Amino acid sequence: MANQNIMCTVSSCHYWTQGNRCNADQILVTSDAMAQKQPDSIDAPRAEALQTVSANSSMETCCKTFVHKNSDKTNADGIKKQ
Ligand code: SF4
Numbered sequence: 001m002a003n004q005n006i007m008c009t010v011s012s013c014h015y016w017t018q019g020n021r022c023n024a025d026q027i028l029v030t031s032d033a034m035a036q037k038q039p040d041s042i043d044a045p046r047a048e049a050l051q052t053v054s055a056n057s058s059m060e061t062c063c064k065t066f067v068h069k070n071s072d073k074t075n076a077d078g079i080k081k082q
């Protein structure tokens with residue numbers, strides 16, 4: 001069953017599902033700058049150890065859990081489909 005609280009329109013993501021819902025068991029939202037610096041293995045399961053970041057608008061944030069549905073790295077971060 002899809003996450004009832006996280007809505008997302010990025011249909012090319014491995015976790016996207018019908019109704020524009022996210023089917024990941026957890027996600028990590030962070031700044032674009034942080035996401036670009038960190039490897040795929042850094043994601044929601046390691047969030048408690050991460051430093052906080054600052055952003056000035058929604059355009060400076062992103063979903064780091066995104067992985068393309070055709071990627072061979074869908075297991076790189078420990079995130080599972082619900
Ligand atoms: S992991 Fe992120 S980009 Fe992918 S469906 Fe969920 S919210 Fe959208």
